[in-house]
Amino acid sequence: MKLSKKIIALVFLILLGVICVVALMNYPKLTVLTGYSAKHMSSSVFLGDRTVAFTDSVDNNFAPVHFADDKVDLKNKVATASVFGLKERKAIYRDGVGSVLINEDFDENKPVAKPKRFYTETELPYPYGNLPQKDTVSDAIGYDKIDTAVNSIFDTPGENLQKTRAVLVLYKGHIIAERYSQGLDKNSRLLGWSMTKSILATIFGVLEKEEVLTTKDRAPVAAWKNDDREDITLHNLLQMNCGLEWNEDYTSLSDVTRMLYLDTDMTTSQIYKKARHTPNQYWYYSSGVSNLLSGILRTYFDTYQEYLDYPYREFIDKIGMHSMLIETDLAGNYVGSSYAWATVRDWGKFGFLYLNKGNWNGEQIFKPEWVDYVTTPSPTSEGDYGAHFWLNAGGFYPDAPRDMFSANGFQGQRVFIIPSKDLVVVRFGLKGEEGVDFNAFLKNIVAAIK
Numbered sequence: 001m002k003l004s005k006k007i008i009a010l011v012f013l014i015l016l017g018v019i020c021v022v023a024l025m026n027y028p029k030l031t032v033l034t035g036y037s038a039k040h041m042s043s044s045v046f047l048g049d050r051t052v053a054f055t056d057s058v059d060n061n062f063a064p065v066h067f068a069d070d071k072v073d074l075k076n077k078v079a080t081a082s083v084f085g086l087k088e089r090k091a092i093y094r095d096g097v098g099s100v101l102i103n104e105d106f107d108e109n110k111p112v113a114k115p116k117r118f119y120t121e122t123e124l125p126y127p128y129g130n131l132p133q134k135d136t137v138s139d140a141i142g143y144d145k146i147d148t149a150v151n152s153i154f155d156t157p158g159e160n161l162q163k164t165r166a167v168l169v170l171y172k173g174h175i176i177a178e179r180y181s182q183g184l185d186k187n188s189r190l191l192g193w194s195m196t197k198s199i200l201a202t203i204f205g206v207l208e209k210e211e212v213l214t215t216k217d218r219a220p221v222a223a224w225k226n227d228d229r230e231d232i233t234l235h236n237l238l239q240m241n242c243g244l245e246w247n248e249d250y251t252s253l254s255d256v257t258r259m260l261y262l263d264t265d266m267t268t269s270q271i272y273k274k275a276r277h278t279p280n281q282y283w284y285y286s287s288g289v290s291n292l293l294s295g296i297l298r299t300y301f302d303t304y305q306e307y308l309d310y311p312y313r314e315f316i317d318k319i320g321m322h323s324m325l326i327e328t329d330l331a332g333n334y335v336g337s338s339y340a341w342a343t344v345r346d347w348g349k350f351g352f353l354y355l356n357k358g359n360w361n362g363e364q365i366f367k368p369e370w371v372d373y374v375t376t377p378s379p380t381s382e383g384d385y386g387a388h389f390w391l392n393a394g395g396f397y398p399d400a401p402r403d404m405f406s407a408n409g410f411q412g413q414r415v416f417i418i419p420s421k422d423l424v425v426v427r428f429g430l431k432g433e434e435g436v437d438f439n440a441f442l443k444n445i446v447a448a449i450k
Contacts, residue, residue: 028253030087035261037068038081038091039101040191046077046093047325047341048189058183062430089261097308098327098339101261106330113332115308118317127173127349128361129320136174143176145448150177153427153441163411163430166190166344169445170424173352180344189323189341190428193409196326197290199350200336201238201374201388203297203311205358205366210314212300215373215387220299221271221292228275234296236279237289238387239378243277244270246286256287260338265331267295283381287337290388294336304332319353319360321346338410344426350407351415351424375405399443412436421449 037060044055052072060066068081077093093099096114122129137143146169154164165184169177178186192199207213215235219242224230229244236242247255259269270288301307311334316324323346327339342350353360357368374387383394390396392404400418407415412432416425425445429436 030083031089032253032257032261033064034068034081034083034087034089035101037065037070038079038089039099039261040065041070041072041081042077042079042091042093042099043191043327043339043341045072045074045079047098047327048191050183050188054183059430096325097332098325098341100327100330102330103264105264113304113308115312116305117322118313119322120317120320122320124361126175126345127170127320127352133174136171136176138171138174138176140450141171141176142448142450145444146177149441149444149448150179152444153436154179154181161431162435164427164436165430166426166428168344168348168424168426170348170352170355170426171449172422173355175345175348178344186345187323187343189325189343190347190413191409192340192342192347192407192413193338193411194287194290195347195407195409195413195415196336196338196340197287197388198374198407198415199311199316199324199326199340200290200293200297200334202315202350202353202366204234204238204293205370205374206314207297207300208370209358209364209366219292220296223271232279234293235387237293237296238374239280239283239381240286240289240385240388241280241283241378241380242289243275243279243282244273244286244289245276246270246273246284246288248285248287259288259291260335264329265295265333266291266329266335266337267298267331267333268292271295280379283378283385285385290337291333291335294334297336298333308332315365318363318365319349321349344428347415347428348424348426351417351426354405354417355419355422355424375403397439397442399439400446404442412438414438416442418446421446423449 040060041055044050044059045052056070067083070079070081072079080088080090082088089101091099091101094112125131125133150167153162155162165181167179217234219232219234219237232242250257259266263269270292298307321342324342326334329335354371357371358364358366374389375391376386377383377391377393378385384391384396390406390408392400392402401420403420404416404418412429414427
């Protein structure tokens with residue numbers, strides 16, 4: 001009996017030790033967990049116009065984020081999150097530039113600059129305006145098949161498998177299918193996550209049209225002069241094959257999570273990374289590259305206000321994406337890797353702009369050749385990636401057209417552009433490839449077009 005008690009005590013001590021080690025190893029990760037929860041709660045409530053209860057039970061209800069306890073000050077537009085009182089993080093909402101995680105150096109009395117918006121009202125139906133569309137019935141569309149395909153990607157009552165929130169299908173610019181999950185509608189702003197990268201690339205396309213830059217230009221980064229990174233070009237950055245080291249691991253305290261949840265200035269993280277490969281020889285995915293490009297974008301303007309205004313004046317508001325807002329970091333840089341919000345219909349306008357090779361109702365936003373550029377596969381990407389757009393050139397979706405390209409984001413946010421079928425397909429959700437068969441979905445949508 002005594003031996004048995006000693007064994008039990010020993011086992012208990014060993015288990016306690018293991019628990020302590022695991023807790024110590026994971027304690028630093030809590031700052032990412034609480035940072036994510038506070039930031040997304042703030043953006044969802046104050047930018048997405050959703051309730052705290054909805055955000056907590058839907059948007060933030062996945063492991064391990066659901067362990068965070070969120071509190072929201074609606075009057076002062078502040079959200080805080082902690083796990084059992086540990087690693088509390090705070091996010092505030094700023095009009096015009098969205099929510100941001102703050103640190104101990106944050107000065108709440110310092111004025112925050114915001115972009116001037118260029119709202120236009122056009123007496124035109126969607127997508128060139130916001131009036132109702134005319135009759136869109138077409139003999140070329142199998143509406144029953146479209147409805148079946150769209151319904152198949154939504155969960156049936158009681159299921160929680162695919163977590164699709166919204167789908168929009170445009171054929172030749174006409175809405176032929178549109179559906180939302182409970183609690184959302186056509187006026188709901190949704191976060192595109194890494195679809196923001198494609199928005200960022202488009203801004204460079206507009207600048208190229210205006211001959212402010214060319215993609216062949218060396219990246220204007222002072223820290224790279226006179227070392228083995230000086231030959232890195234904008235093209236290398238846009239195609240994500242600059243050769244710099246980077247860790248895009250969201251399960252640990254990595255380069256990308258430090259950048260998004262700890263850095264004051266998110267544009268500098270990639271700058272100080274060493275060159276591991278020769279440019280144009282090794283493709284890898286890096287949100288650090290995208291935010292570096294956002295910082296580079298800022299160098300083309302004489303004032304900060306011009307930097308803030310330009311994307312809206314020359315692109316976003318010009319095509320009527322008035323719901324879109326790109327959030328900024330604490331240093332005032334657009335978070336080009338991750339934080340663009342817009343309604344599903346406005347994301348559809350973005351896809352339609354690319355379907356029409358940059359022409360918006362007669363006005364050329366970027367050169368037609370820009371579409372050819374962003375859809376040219378990056379070397380060693382196996383035909384999956386172009387210039388901040390994902391491609392199907394390599395047949396990642398085997399039953400979808402090879403000319404399809406898309407803006408992709410975390411949890412399965414997608415704007416699919418299919419030129420050969422005159423289609424734009426938008427999908428928003430809370431699960432990606434692990435829960436959704438996008439290949440079957442796209443196959444069925446395409447098959448419905450005669």
